[in-house]
Structures are given as C-alpha cells and as structure tokens.
Amino acid sequence: MSSENNKIETIRHSLSHIMAAAVKKLYPDVKLGIGPAIENGFYYDFDGLKISDDDLPRIEEEMRQIIRQNIAFAKSEISQSEAEKIFADQPYKLELINELCEGLTLTDSVRVRPSQAKVISIYKSGNFTDLCIGPHIKSTEEISPGAFKLSKIAGAYWRGDEKRPMLTRVYGLAFETEKELADHLKMIEEAEKRDHRKIGAKLDLFSFHEQAPGMPFFHPRGAIVYHELEKFWRQAQEEFDYQYVHCPSMLDVSIWKQSGHWDHYKEDMFFIKAAKDEKEFALRPMDCPGAILVYNNSPKSYRDLPLRYAEPGLITRKEKSGQLGGLFRVQQFKQDDAHIFMAEDQIESEIKSVIKLVDKIYKPFGLEYKAFLSTRPDDYMGDIKLWDKAEKELTKILKEVYGDNYGLKEKDGAFYGPKIDYQLKDCLGRTWQCATIQLDFQMPLKFDCQFIDNEGKPRTPVMIHRTIMGSFERFMGILIEHYAGAFPLWLSPVQAIILPIGQDHQKYGQEVLDMLKKNNIRATLNLDNETIGKKIREAEMQKIPYLLVVGDKEVQAKSVAVRERGAGDKGAMAIDELIDIIKKEVADKN
RNA sequence: GCCGAUGUAGCUCAACUGGCAGAGCAGUCCCUUCGUAAGGGAAAGGUUGUCGGUUCAAUUCCGACCAUCGGCUCCA
Numbered sequence: 001m002s003s004e005n006n007k008i009e010t011i012r013h014s015l016s017h018i019m020a021a022a023v024k025k026l027y028p029d030v031k032l033g034i035g036p037a038i039e040n041g042f043y044y045d046f047d048g049l050k051i052s053d054d055d056l057p058r059i060e061e062e063m064r065q066i067i068r069q070n071i072a073f074a075k076s077e078i079s080q081s082e083a084e085k086i087f088a089d090q091p092y093k094l095e096l097i098n099e100l101c102e103g104l105t106l107t108d109s110v111r112v113r114p115s116q117a118k119v120i121s122i123y124k125s126g127n128f129t130d131l132c133i134g135p136h137i138k139s140t141e142e143i144s145p146g147a148f149k150l151s152k153i154a155g156a157y158w159r160g161d162e163k164r165p166m167l168t169r170v171y172g173l174a175f176e177t178e179k180e181l182a183d184h185l186k187m188i189e190e191a192e193k194r195d196h197r198k199i200g201a202k203l204d205l206f207s208f209h210e211q212a213p214g215m216p217f218f219h220p221r222g223a224i225v226y227h228e229l230e231k232f233w234r235q236a237q238e239e240f241d242y243q244y245v246h247c248p249s250m251l252d253v254s255i256w257k258q259s260g261h262w263d264h265y266k267e268d269m270f271f272i273k274a275a276k277d278e279k280e281f282a283l284r285p286m287d288c289p290g291a292i293l294v295y296n297n298s299p300k301s302y303r304d305l306p307l308r309y310a311e312p313g314l315i316t317r318k319e320k321s322g323q324l325g326g327l328f329r330v331q332q333f334k335q336d337d338a339h340i341f342m343a344e345d346q347i348e349s350e351i352k353s354v355i356k357l358v359d360k361i362y363k364p365f366g367l368e369y370k371a372f373l374s375t376r377p378d379d380y381m382g383d384i385k386l387w388d389k390a391e392k393e394l395t396k397i398l399k400e401v402y403g404d405n406y407g408l409k410e411k412d413g414a415f416y417g418p419k420i421d422y423q424l425k426d427c428l429g430r431t432w433q434c435a436t437i438q439l440d441f442q443m444p445l446k447f448d449c450q451f452i453d454n455e456g457k458p459r460t461p462v463m464i465h466r467t468i469m470g471s472f473e474r475f476m477g478i479l480i481e482h483y484a485g486a487f488p489l490w491l492s493p494v495q496a497i498i499l500p501i502g503q504d505h506q507k508y509g510q511e512v513l514d515m516l517k518k519n520n521i522r523a524t525l526n527l528d529n530e531t532i533g534k535k536i537r538e539a540e541m542q543k544i545p546y547l548l549v550v551g552d553k554e555v556q557a558k559s560v561a562v563r564e565r566g567a568g569d570k571g572a573m574a575i576d577e578l579i580d581i582i583k584k585e586v587a588d589k590n
Numbered sequence: 591g592c593c594g595a596u597g598u599a600g601c602u603c604a605a606c607u608g609g610c611a612g613a614g615c616a617g618u619c620c621c622u623u624c625g626u627a628a629g630g631g632a633a634a635g636g637u638u639g640u641c642g643g644u645u646c647a648a649u650u651c652c653g654a655c656c657a658u659c660g661g662c663u664c665c666a
Contacts, residue, residue, distance in 0.1 A: 051602095052594065155593025162663045168591050169661075197659095201601080210639080210657050243634070268665085320591050324657095330665095335666065433666060470666040502623040529623075537627035551625055557632030563626065 012037035012158050014125075014176045015063070015148055016044045019172060021128035022062035023049065027517040031090050032130070033158060033167045040184060041148070041174045045156055045167040047092065056150040059170070064145045071126040073136035083120040086129060092158065093131050103522060126210045147181045148174035160269030162394055194427035197326040198478035204541060205493070206327070209590070212498075214331035224522065225479075227470050228491050229456035230312055233336045236361050237469075240353055242310040242338060247290025249314045250281040258446060260381050264415040268317050286311035288465055291339035291446045300451040305461065306342035306350055312472070328432055330467045334472045340464040341449065347462055347478075351397050351420070351437060352464050358422060358435050361468045364589050365479060369434075371402055372421045374412035381415050382442040390439045391418045414465075416442040417489060427481040434470030434478070439463075486543040486565060490586045496523040497544045499535040501551035508555045511573060512548065519579045536563070544565070546582065 016035035016560030023030055023046060033045030045298065051059075056173045078086075080101045087093035097120060098181070123132045137143065150172045158164040175181045192198075200206050208215075218226055250272060256262045261269070261282075270283040284290070291309045316332045323329055342350050362369055373394055376387045398420065413419050422435035440463040443449075450458045469475035479487070491494055496516060500509040507524050516523040526535050532549065539547045548560040553572070560578060562570040573581075 090621090141634080152660060155592050156662045160663075162592080166662075170595065171661080208658085213657065216652070315666090317665080322593095322661090323664070330666090333666070436666070463629080469666065474666055499626090501625055504623080529621095531622095531624050531629060532626060533624085534628055540627055547626085550627065551624085561625080569626075 007132060008174075008176055009037045010135055010137055011042065011115060011143055011176065013134075015139065015172060016042035017073075017123065017125055017128060017130050017132070017136070017173050018063050018066050018140065018143075019059065019150070019170060020044045020046075021066055021126060022059050023170070024128065025576055026059060026062055027051075032090055033169075035095075035130075041151070041163045041172045043169050043171045044082045044283075045158070045169045047165060049168040050171075051153065051168065053153060055508070056153070056170070057346065060150050062169075063148075066126065067143050067145050067572055069126065070139050070141045072139045073123055073125045073134075075123050075134055075239060077119045077121050080120060083122065083131070086122070087131065092402070096131060102380070116426050144177055146178040148172055149178060149181060149185075154489040166327040188428070191427045191429075194481045194484045195326075195330075196426075196477040198418060198444055199485040200327070203493070206481070213447070214319060216327055216330060217244070222476075223477065224493040225476060225487065225491055226472055229476060229479075230334075230336070232490075233312070233361065233469065237338075237357055240308070240357055241465055242308045245291060245294050245309045245311050247294065247311060247313065247429065248284075249316070250283050251289060253282050255293075258284050258448060259287075259443065260291050260415065261285065264379060264381065268319070270316050270318055273354075279322050279447050283316035285315055286315045286465075287311055287337045288333065288443060288463075289447075292443060292449060292463075295339075295341055295449055296447060300461075302343060302451055302453045302459075306340050306346050306449060308338055308340045310336075310338040317421070327473045328426065329471050330471075333474070335467045336469045336472065337465070337467050341444070341451075341461040342464070343451070343453075343563055344462055347393055347439065348397060349465075351394070352401070352465055354437050354464065354468075355397075355401055355420075355556065358417075358437075358468055362422075362435075366484065367478070367482060369422050369424050369531045370405075370407060372407040372412075372423065373398055374409040374414075374419045374421050377411045377413050377415060378417060379415055380413070382445070385505075386441040387418065390441060394418055394420055394439060414438050414440075414441045417465075424478050426478060432474060432478065434465065435468045435474060436470065438465040442463060476587070486545075488589065489545050489575070490589050492543075492545050493522065494523050495582065495586075497539045497542075497545035498523065498525045498548045498550060499532060499539065501529070501532050501549065505550045505552070505555055512550060512560060514577065515575055518584075519583065521579065521582055540565075545580075548578070 008090065013036065018036065018295060019042070020032055020035055023044070024032075027046075027049055029051045031047040033047065035042065035044030041157065077174050080097060083097050084094060100120065120131065121133050123130055123134055123136055125136075128410050150170060152171045154169045155166045156169040170287045171361070173181060173184060177185060200222065203221060204219050205225065206216045209217060256269070263502065265285055269285050272281045272283060273279065290313070291311065295307065296310060312334050314332065319329065319331055324331065335435045340350055342352075358369075373391070375391055376384075380387060409421065412421070417438050417440040419438035421433050423431040424434050425431050433507050444460050444463050449461050449463075451461050453459045479491070487493075498512050500506045504528055509527075513523055513525045526539070528535065536549075543565065545565045547563040547565075549563065550560055554560055559571065559572045559574050562573045562578060564570050
C-alpha cells in the first residue's frame with residue numbers, strides 16, 4: 001500500500017473516532033462498537049443510538065467543532081485492568097479487551113493487535129478515548145472540515161453475527177480535499193444513472209409488480225436480451241460436450257428430504273399443494289435432484305462418464321424480507337445450470353474445463369471477475385474427510401490456474417460441498433456472485449448414484465454443480481449496468497430503426513424494414529408525425545445501434561443514411577451493404 | 591428477519607404549519623410533413639400503496655400491513 005493510501009486511511013479512521021466523540025457528546029448514553037476506515041470513508045457502530053437521517057447534520061456540525069479545536073491524538077499502552085476501568089461502562093469494548101487478552105484473533109476492522117496480549121493500546125483525542133491500535137493523525141488540523149460527509153445510517157449486527165444485538169452504524173465519506181469529495185459524489189450520481197432498474201424501465205426491458213415480489217416481468221425487449229443470452233450460453237458450451245435435460249420445477253417434498261434440502265434449506269423454499277390433494281410439493285430452489293433422477297433412471301458405465309447434463313432451470317427461492325433488489329436479487333430466476341457426473345480421477349480435468357468455459361463466457365463482455373474458494377460451512381453435511389479432500393483438490397486447481405490471484409471465503413461453501421465462486425461488480429462497485437463451481441461428494445451418496453467401473457464393480461460418482469452466469473436475471477442486470485443500456489449489437493433488442501423524414505418516405509421506409517426483417521435483423525419503423533430531430537433524439541435515448549434516415553435522396557438512390565451509435569454519421573449506404581455490415585457485427589459478438 | 595428511508599397520473603416531480611390534488615414529459619386527437627438530439631395546439635388522465643384510527647375536515651397526524659430503496663445478515 002502506498003503512503004498516500006495510508007494517509008487517507010489514517011484520516012478516515014481518525015474521523016471515525018471524532019464521529020464517536022461527537023455522538024457521545026450529543027447522546028451520552030450510547031455504547032460504542034467499533035469504527036474502522038473503509039473504502040471511501042469510515043463508519044462507527046453504536047448501541048442505543050436512535051436517530052434518523054435528519055440527525056446527521058447535527059452530528060456533522062459537532063464533528064466540525066471538534067476538528068476546529070485542533071485536538072491531538074495521543075497513543076498509550078495500558079494494562080488490562082486499567083483498560084477495564086476506563087471502559088467499565090462500555091460492554092462491547094470490554095468484550096474486545098477480554099478477547100484481546102486471551103490472545104484470540106480479532107478481525108482487522110477492530111484494529112487492535114492480537115499478539116500484544118496483556119498490553120492494550122488506546123488513543124485519546126480530547127475527551128474521547130478509544131480502544132485502538134491506530135495509527136492516527138497527529139492532530140485534527142490534518143483534516144479538511146469540508147472533505148467529509150456523513151452519508152447514511154444502517155443497522156449492523158455486532159461482530160457481523162445476526163444472533164448478536166443490532167447496532168446503529170453511521171457511515172461517512174471522507175477524502176483529503178473537498179474537491180475529491182465532490183468528485184466522488186459526482187461519480188456516485190453518474191453511477192446511479194447506470195442503475196439497471198432505471199435503465200430497465202427507460203428501455204422498456206422489464207418491470208416488477210406487487211403481485212409477484214422479486215419476480216421480474218420481462219417485456220418484449222427485455223425478453224429478447226434474455227433469450228439472446230440463453231442462446232449465447234448454449235453456443236458457448238457446444239464444444240464442451242454437454243447434453244440438455246429439462247426437469248419439472250416442482251417435486252414431491254420427499255425428494256427434498258432425501259437431498260438434505262429439507263434440513264438445510266427449508267426456510268428458503270416455497271411449498272405448494274393442489275386444492276384437492278394432500279400431496280405436498282416444493283418449488284425447486286436448485287436443479288440438482290432433477291438431474292440426479294435422470295442419471296439414476298438407467299445404469300451407467302464408466303464409459304458414460306463424465307456425463308454433463310445442462311439445464312437452463314427455473315428455480316424459486318423464498319428470500320427474507322429486505323433482501324430483494326432489482327434483477328440482482330430475485331425470488332424466481334433461471335440458472336444456466338449443469339450437473340456433471342464423473343469418476344474421481346476426472347475431477348481435475350472437469351473443473352478445469354468449467355473454468356475455461358467461465359473465461360469463454362465472460363470474455364466477450366469485457367467483464368472483470370475474481371475467483372474465490374469457499375470452504376466448509378458450519379452446517380455441513382457428510383464426512384469431514386471427504387470435505388478436506390475436496391477442498392484440497394480445489395485449492396490445487398485454483399493455484400495452478402490463478403496463482404495467488406484468487407480469494408478465500410471461509411465457511412461459505414454449499415452444505416454439500418466446497419466451491420469456487422466468481423464475483424462481478426455492479427456500477428456502484430458492489431460485488432455479486434455469478435459463476436459457481438461446486439464439488440459434491442454428498443448428493444451421489446444420498447441418492448445412491450452409481451456407475452460400473454472397468455472391473456465390473458459398482459462405484460459412486462462425484463458431482464459438479466456449476467453455473468456460469470449464475471442466473472440470467474442477475475447477469476443481465478450486470479450487463480445493463482456494464483453497457484449503461486447500450487448493448488452490443490447482437491444483444492440489442494432493437495438493432496436498427498428506420499426514420500422517414502416526411503410522409504412521402506414512409507412507404508420506402510416500410511420496404512427497407514421488410515428487407516432488414518427478412519435478414520433477421522431486429523428493426524422497427526418510426527411513423528410518428530414528428531420532426532426528424534425528435535425521432536433521432538428518441539432513438540438515441542433508446543440506445544438503438546443503427547439509425548437509418550430515409551428522405552428524398554434515399555428513396556431516389558434506394559439507400560439509407562446511416563447514423564451509428566457512438567460513431568456518428570456514416571453517410572449513405574446501399575441496403576445490402578448495410579445488411580452485410582450488421583450481420584458481420586452480430587456474428588463477431590463485440 | 592433487523593436498522594434507516596420512501597410510496598401523489600404511465601414516468602419525473604409540486605401541493606406553507608390538516609381546508610375542493612397541480613405541472614412537465616409520455617399517451618390520445620387536431621394542425622404541421624419537416625434532413626440529424628425535443629414543431630404548435632386541445633382534450634383527457636387520480637379512491638394520493640392498502641386497511642384502520644384521530645378530526646367538522648386527512649395526500650398531510652397516528653397505527654398496522656404491503657411494496658420499493660440504502661445497509662447488516664443471508665445468497666445465483
């Protein structure tokens with residue numbers, strides 16, 4: 001990390017102390033949690049702080065007063081008993097002190113040095129003292145009072161544990177200069193314009209309705225993008241030798257009991273019964289049991305393996321309230337799913353081929369992504385030895401493919417196996433998991449899957465569950481933001497629009513439209529009684545790649561005046577020529 | 591589920607402390623037929639998210655619920 005980064009981080013961290021001091025002054029009874037520096041700012045967690053957004057300016061003003069006093073930050077190291085005395089009325093601090101002295105590892109954000117057991121580091125600034133390893137600025141005069149801003153209030157569980165109390169987290173943005181703060185606010189404002197929910201409404205791609213919360217309704221234009229993505233996905237995996245299956249999206253509850261979903265996933269499932277029947281079904285939250293039933297339908301030989309069943313499967317998951325968000329988090333979605341059955345010695349090559357497929361599918365979009373290893377969760381199923389083996393296997397592959405350039409998400413695996421996850425970023429820099437490659441030794445055992453090996457003995461296959469886009473919904477949301485609605489030609493709902501200048505040109509416009517449609521180009525014709533300027537404006541706002549103006553000249557020459565999105569006026573072009581250009585661009589997919 | 595916020599016409603937003611809900615854009619109709627990012631006019635459009643309460647009177651105040659947004663936790 002550069003020293004510049006350190007400087008702003010130190011300022012941010014110091015601001016969190018100043019905020020805590022200000023809050024403590026205004027609300028003396030609050031209990032302090034922790035307050036680290038984060039990307040672009042800082043936060044502090046408080047218990048017993050009942051405030052709303054309207055109170056933020058007051059706290060901000062109090063902070064500026066503290067800053068103006070040029071208060072110094074002073075570090076000292078004290079014993080456990082001294083620390084306990086100082087923080088006697090701060091239960092959360094006492095908890096930290098206690099753990100610290102027991103030599104337990106604390107998270108980075110706590111910023112107390114775990115190895116310094118028995119010696120507690122504290123920082124005093126004015127009347128405010130906090131448990132902290134630092135470093136801090138020397139004095140508040142290093143802070144530009146106009147370069148920070150309290151941004152929002154949120155609830156946050158103490159130590160990130162939903163079983164612990166929920167504290168009130170106050171977030172602030174902070175930079176070295178006022179200009180940097182202004183630039184950042186401007187950047188957020190710009191990023192918000194890329195929000196897929198706004199663009200989705202503007203481009204008439206999809207909508208949401210109260211009658212089906214968290215379940216998008218794709219309009220004709222959105223459905224085109226959705227279907228093109230699915231087509232692209234099928235084409236991309238052609239060379240990888242997948243077969244397609246198509247299974248029901250509701251299955252008898254008994255199979256979910258057998259799979260372990262009943263025990264591990266019931267809270268997130270929808271259950272359904274016919275009015276005249278007692279039989280209970282569950283809408284599938286995952287596709288795997290279907291693939292397994294297909295696999296088990298007939299005996300399999302080692303010669304059949306690896307067997308790759310792909311399914312663009314519709315799945316339904318009940319989300320806790322407050323979890324939904326546009327296309328990024330929905331309750332019903334389609335996964336570009338596949339289940340691979342294989343012998344153990346095929347694991348490595350199969351995982352590597354899925355990784356190749358991830359590259360192949362992400363690359364045309366120019367998306368940046370990062371891989372993570374997710375390890376055994378607390379509520380895991382099965383034999384711990386198999387887990388260790390599976391995790392070792394995945395680690396080895398990740399090292400080989402990505403070197404050290406992959407992350408670790410501890411205890412984040414599926415209940416049946418460890419996984420490799422891939423994350424993509426949205427326009428605000430939030431990351432979303434899309435691809436996941438899950439190695440599973442459990443389901444084949446649960447369902448008694450078998451194949452006959454080359455010695456005629458029955459053996460249990462290993463399974464990979466994998467999805468590359470994650471869900472067409474989420475992936476489409478990411479793409480909308482990535483392109484700010486200006487999809488590449490092959491994905492564009494409307495690829496070309498014909499704009500007749502006057503009424504006399506409408507008939508010719510219709511001829512052009514017919515020719516384009518005959519060539520499978522998604523084109524429309526604007527017959528509105530409007531000026532050409534207005535029609536162009538509307539087409540530009542719809543992010544349509546090709547605008548084809550037709551007037552007297554074009555009718556005469558049997559041509560179109562082409563205006564290309566992002567490239568401007570391209571002049572007159574014969575229709576055949578245009579069709580060739582478009583077809584080639586669509587085939588290139590970029 | 592939890593913390594905070596929001597919900598007025600298809601969209602973006604008004605309506606001072608409770609007193610008959612108002613614009614722009616879009617849509618409809620009429621005029622205009624236009625050469626590269628908004629031509630002019632008219633009429634229409636609402637059970638103010640839902641249900642309940644307070645009040646002579648509720649978009650406005652109170653409560654519950656629903657949906658949405660920003661976070662936490664969880665997740666593709």
